Amino acid sequence: MSSQTGIKVSPALAGVWQQVTAPGSKVRAVKISILKETLEEDGLFDIKGTFEEDFRIVHDNLKDDVPAYFMVRFDGSKSDQWIFLAYVPDIAHIRQKMIYAATRATLTKDLGDSHFTDSIYGTNKGDFTLEGYKRHRASMTAPKPFTDRERQLQEIHANEKSMIENMKGGTHRVSHAPGMNFPLTDRAVAALKKLVVAAPSPAKALPKKVTSPASTPLPVSPVISRESTVVVPEKSASAENVEDDEWDDDKTKEAKAEEDAAPVEDVKGIEPEEEIPVEAAKPERTVNFVKLVIDAESEKIDLAGEAKIAAKDLVKNIDEDSPRFTFFAYEHTHNGTAHDSLVFMYTCPSKSKIRERMLYSSCRAGVLQAATDNAGLSVDKKLETTDVSDLTEQFVLEELHPKTSHSSFGGSSARSAVSGPPRFNKPARPGARKVM
Template identity: 30%
Template sequence: EQLVVGSSRRPVGSWEKDYDSFVLPLLEDKQPCYILYRLDSQNAQGYEWIFIAWSPDHSPVRQKMLYAATRATLKKEFGGGHIKDEVFGTVQDDVSLNGYKKYLISQSSPAPLTAAEEELRQIKINEVQTDVGVDTKHQTLQGVAFPIAKEAIQALEKLKNKKLNYQIDMKNEIIILANTLHTEIKDLPKRIPKDAARYHFFLYKHAHEGDYLESIVFIYSMPGYTCSIRERMLYSSCKSPLLEIVERQLWMQIIRKIEIDNGDELTADFLYEEVHPKQHAHKQSFAKPKGPAGKRGIRRLIRGPAETETPSD
């Protein structure tokens, strides 16, 4: 039993025009299969693909189990970073072009909320609308909740392809956007000021275990005592309220929060280990327990007969 290529074809038109004529003829009523369909779009690793898992309802149970068990292996061997979307279907409508587009709409739509979650969402909306939004000075978060400039909020929402720096305007007491320069990992240390504190939101693009990932990392840089006491206090106090707004109100998922005092620490290896820490297995060693105190008395030195001193003449 092994996976073999059933057929392959070269593209004729765009991926949308070719889709149904290429995919649907491969589907059999009682035979599961995998289909890898290439899109026209590309990422850092090359062309992006749709992984289609076809498992019709009337196929034998053993066939369904075999295909379900080998699904993860095939994706790993092919390279998860190449796969943009994964579609599962039991009828043709699930994996047709129309079905794929419905899948994309369902993925982009927010998950339905429970009654409690909907109530909490309304409370948060009301809080923002009643003079506690991110452009006012009346937020009630822990720490010093300086307002965030509208330009900074808009830039956060466009973080998908950029790395952003934020700084505190200490005169006007507001968090403002410093820059949105495109930054690779090798250039990241240069973006860390040596004489001023900063908040950085970095889109960390990398591969992990065969998958292409884009993870948002928050970096708080504070270059020690080259900053004034007031600057150190303000940046320290404003950090938690800023993250509260970013995570709770803007719904951004921050994978890792890092504090540094020197940009030279930000190497590719350092970031990878911070985002994907190694799991160390510690073997516990057991020391021989000591006897109860005060039970044996003072230790005595005992000599054998051969060790006794000979009396001198």
């Protein structure tokens, strides 16, 4: 503003200001006016009582149609701090009003902005009484006027700030998800645990009998007919004994060689029986649909409903006018393979209240983390929509098993030769469903 008026603090005023701000000074207030295009000291007023008692000095030394500046010193520990007052009456001359309004920033800057902790700009002498000063302080500390939506946003931010400050004091945080983390109620946790199918009992093994080499039957010897026999000359008894001994020795050597080559067996030469596992029956799930709601009063996530339904009945069981968190265990078969998928659905209808939409959006990540920590759930797919009618069985299947395009022989060049340049899909409509 100094570049607009060119009015500066005079050396005399600078010296006076240095004296009144020195330690031990007894000056309560300083009046400053613009005289001959220069900022000059126009009156010094000593301390006579408390700050509130001496504040009347300002009102008593102002004229109805003459602008002026006042600096007033505070009491006690704030005795080195001042309040800057700029009085520019509406009935003053236009030139004076423009000059005083444009020069006040230059005045505080030249004297030192650090000295002034508060300021008042007024056009009426009534603004510079003790009651006027109290109204000014009340307006500074009063809450700002907000619309309902702005007030709701402020409450949400305040809740988030308090939760973060509370978590800072602990040595352990259960959830590290961003946003608001409301705890789950006991019955909500119990319902979520029903979605977890217990692991089947260990398979019972049936023994499979395996015969040992010792018990293997010998092959049947061939039948020799009488016609095929050949008469062999009889041998003497001594010759037969010699041949029998040689035969026994050879047989003993062969048996010993077979024992050395054979693998080590169990006791009595019998191998252990091989066990054949038998698959146990999978336990049946009693609940596959759990719906959660936020209880704003208690600041907890509560159970809104649980059931065992078919995928085609999802739309019927989810609220259409309020946001909800839904967990659905979908047992189905795709391309001949059985699947058991856990789907998390966050529904936020457009016609629901703004406060509800903001609250549920802030708690979404916290609910997923709490379901993992408290109920041991592992979500396979996350869906979000503003229209509950989107959650059809066909849509859920397409999201769980998206179709993949298989290129023909020849790669991308062959595909482009047949189908031409790629086509771009139109953007989704506002508020449409989306996959997280």
